Amino acid sequence: MLREFALITFTILAQMSVGAFLVLGVVNFFVVRKAGQVEADRMVDRSLVAIIVVLGLGMLASLFHLGSPLSAPSAISNFTTSWLSREILFGVAFGVLSTLFVVLQWFKIGPVVLRNVIALLASLVGIVFIYAMSKIYMLPTQPAWNTLATPVSFFTTALLLGSLAMGAAFIPNYAYLKRKNPDCAELQCDLMRSMLRWIAFTAVVLLGVEFVVTPVYLVSLASGSPQAVESARLMAGELGLPFLLRMILAFAGAGVFGFFLYQNAQSAGREKVLGYMVYAAFVLVLAAEVFGRFLFYSSQVAVTL
Amino acid sequence: MAKQLAFYFDSSACTGCKACAIACKDRSSLPVGINWRKVYDYGGGGWIPSPAHPEIMLPNNVFVYSTSTSCMHCEKPRCVEACPAKAITKRDDGVVLINSDLCIGCRYCEWVCPYGAPQFNEEKGYMTKCDFCQELQEKGLNPVCVDACPMRALGFGELDELRQKYGNVNAIEPLPSADITNPSIVITPHKNSQPSGQGTGRIIKLTEV
């Protein structure tokens, strides 16, 4: 029991962290061009710290799936052949680089260019981290996982959760700025609304990706090996309810609330509503993703004895 | 020194009695829930009315045979590749061993192995599996499963020699395709044995909660 929830927690939080980091990188890039580094920093710095904390929690959660957690550090030993070792290595590397970046960024140490190089490096490592995570599951003994749907859904989760998480983080960040630094509030609000529109758009697109991948995936399972067929059967049968919930929650969160988020972000003065929209979207999509990951592990029918 | 130690299994002589599995459990004091050697009944067929006497049901290709499996000490052991802590190694004689001191209990090898060989010991927090009775072999003795079988359906030896003697079959239902890990096993099929992946039957056992 503990093991399964540890893995769900770890994979979701880790993917969300990488996704959020990438999203902030993109946000930072566009905001710098539009309004300059200072405003970009104001928008992004606090959320960066939140990412690191979440990543740390995720890593901690992963220890709970080990039978002998004290021996965990040796888990990178087999880097040359094991995707699990690679994932841990890249995960740790991402953690180190992203933390380094966040520390430098928070205390404004070093030139911006250097910090951006580190951020870029961390991003690339983060992408490889998610890729390695998906490769762990792509085993000939695991038909339900050994499809392109795995990396696609891992990246989708990362970006979907990452973008909505960051969208949600913008709201308290804005509230904080409004209190502490009222002069920039209006500009920040415009920037935030602009970013939230992009985030809403991204969420709807990614929702579309999920809604395309899911049926294609199920159909391919249903016409595969006996184990694959059994996985598909489970998702229609015993797992039918969580499957349904997952789709409904994702649609409600990314689709419905995403749409309203976009609508409401078009004009100013609706910051409170924006808050509700993006929180709702994030919570619903987070729930959907947790269900989705739960389904991922529950539908496992291994080729084994 | 052997190049690749392997098991030999004669499915045509196996009754499914599990003396091999119990002997292994006894030797290593395995608790309930851990079975380094497992025996499966695989079968199928159906019953149809006799053409001349429709009130009589007759067996239609009803078949059953048993398969005794353990770690296959594969030539291409994916568990060795996959273990993040390098706790699983393959020796010069082909035997694949788990070093419990190095195992972190992540259970990845369990996902990777098509034969269900590595099994997690909850009490101890690490993975365990058939070790080809390497401690006994060092004393010149046979693996206990081989010596236990009342039908003499199990043997072991150098893989090449076994192949010369008994042929090349290394996969039958319910074993998975041999392509995944190249298991070091030679099987004499039962007359009803079906090739892996093309089975018309199923494993006959209780699906326990």
Add this chain to the structure above:
Amino acid sequence: MSNKDFLTKTLTETALTRRSFLKWSAALGGTAALAGGISYGLKAAEAAAEKAATEGKWVPAACWGNCGGRCLNVAYVVDGVVTRQKTDDTHPDSPDYPQQRGCSRGRSQRMRVFGADRLKYPMKRAHWEPGGGDKSLRGKDEWVRISWDEALDIVASEFKRIIEKYGPESILWGTDAIAAAGGYVNAWGSSSSGTWAYTGPRVIGDYGNSGNDRLDMRKSKLIVMWSTDPIISSGGNPCYNYLQAKKAGAKFIFIDPWYNNSAQVLADEWIPIRPGTDTAMLLAIGYVLITEDDPAKNPLIDWDFVNRCTIGFDASTLPEGADPEDTYKDYVLGLDVNGKPAAEGHKNFPPKTPEWASEICGVPPEKIRSFALEIAQTKPVAFMESDASARVNSAQTIGQAFVAIASMIGSIGVSGGGTGRTRHGTAGNIGPNLIRAGSAGTTIEGPDNPVSLSINNNELWDAVLNGEYTSSVGERTKINIQLIYHTKGSHLQTKVGQAKGIQAMRKVEFALCQDFHLTTGARYSDVILPVTTRWERDNYITNPNRDALFWMDRVIDPMFECKDDSWIDREIGLRLGVYDPTVQEISDKQQAFNKIAGATVLAEDGVTKEALVTITKEDLDALGVTGEPQTGRIPIMEFKAKGSYQVPRKEGDNYTSIAHKEFREDPEANPVETESGKMELHCRKLAEDIYNLGWSKIRPIPEYIPAERGYEATFSDWKNKVKGEYPLQMFNKHYWRRSHTEFDNVLQLREAFPQEFIMNPIDADARGIKNGDTVKITSSEGSSIRHVLVTERIMPGVTILPHGAWTEYDEELGVDKAGSDNYLEAGVPSVEGHSGYNSQMVQVEKWEGPRLLPDSQWPQRIPIKEV
């Protein structure tokens, strides 16, 4: 670990987690300091500690189940604890000279002896009082530890009180002490042997354990295995011996409702047949042979044997005074005394055609015919059966019908042939022992039991409840049982009518049990006395089969406060004032020595007997016994260390045995021990003796008698084939988890063999039942719940509940949860009073109540939890 674990754990987390049951089994799983010798799979530190503990000794250990194998067990003893076992390695293994290898059960013996559920000290029921107290609490009460003195005092005082009040005829079962104190009532009736107990000696002249030895079997061209599954019922070598016959070219045909585990290796053909209908098929085979035989053009019948060696085939060999219509031939052909087709209503009507038999037994008529022709035309043919088909109500004549066919197809008394029961220790290897133990040297016989009353097993519990039983034809005798003493047998578990048996246990004034686990008999008693197992006693000397002799003394000293049965008997005798201290028994050690010293083995000429062991003066001193030095084949101490001596065999040796060979050659000079000296297809004595028992009147020829609770009984309207209240047949096959009822409590066996109830997919689908569901099985006696295994291996219309599970009756649910066969079985007194376990009928439905835990997760029966 599959998705099912993950899924079901998430959705239905149960209170009894894996962790807690692992804790239970850790008590005996060999963890802590007792783990058996491996270093891989253990952390280095543990391994080091373990190494220190592993300097032990291999000691031959008894495997004492009542099974057909009783193979060589060897125990590794470390500091008085057995940490591991092995089996026979006393000589290299080969088909001619095979090791005596144990089965899953024997390999689990140490789990019984050292189990956390081993009974440690005497106990009484918490609410017991003299006279029983609240007797309804038997089976549910708490247990209280008491001292041996208190226990034996209670036992003695209850015996005294009850004998005085009701007389010794109120005691059911007893020992020497009880015999000396006045006696006790017994129960009688064939259990394992079915109807062979009476039929064998009267029809064949012996108990029917006849057939040829394992090397001769290799000459067979065709071996018929009728209702037999040696790999399960006779673990060890029997099935392996049959495999050699197969490799030498024998074809195997199995006749069984279930495609059994021996069949999956040996069978070239499987003929499914409904339980209890075998006699019908046998008669139809006879019909085919007789009607189609043509000595010139199509010889099917061995007339030479039939004419010289049997009586009753036709009128020419009927004994004096016999009814001329009681001939085998007329009955089979459906003829009257004039040789004309008998009219309807005539006792020989109808002709026993394959069509007639097919309606009953479910084998197509063409198959019956082709099978008949095959066994008649293939030579040599071995025609073997096991007792399962005779453990059927009213099936008295199956043995006779079987022998009739054997007589006709010429399988009796020839090389490569053989006819009889292939079962227990003689399965697949029948003949006089090649090696025998000597006598124990004791001249003391136990006291006679002055009470001669004995109740048939089928009426037993009714007799206890209602106070009378059948003692003879038309005679009922009153009886008042007030004390039930479970000694030397798991009676409450092994006798039919268990539901009534539980009531009976709650009726009597005192119930006592000696055992080493909380078996069914123990659980429903007032006082339990813990006994030693065979591993804690000396003097276990036995032939596992004709080829070998085993000698095992104790492996460890008695555990906890356990005592030998003989000690208990002596103590009870003392307190009852009947023990005679001047009568000195020879010690177990001395008796064992005497048997070994006197053991003989056949020399290579197959005739001369040689002494087995060489004994020196030093040996006598080392063993601490009295005796004389002698020379023999092997040193006595070598035999003791190995625990086994097996006579080497090879093709062409002089140890062959062909049953009835001399009889066939000259039946007058070598008669069989029947009334006529020949094999009796018309058996006057059988009919007479059966009649005198008081339940049935049968003809002296193998008439077909539909079994009570058999196939015909599953119909409310036989003619139109309308099924009745209990539409499915049920029988109780042997099972690898147990040897009869022994081993049922061993966790690793419960894991490997989950006591599934077995059904055919057609019957399961009709009831909306899927593989793995929990089902409720109901008979006239009660209901049980079990997980169901749905498989094509069992024929439609028939179900299997494996024999021997210890009942676990749940008061709230009103069902037995363990799947005890005898809980559903009814006592049906018929013919010779055997137990007809394989004739019962049931209804099955899906169970909607609380889910059953897997057997291996049930808590062990530990009567008093240690803190």
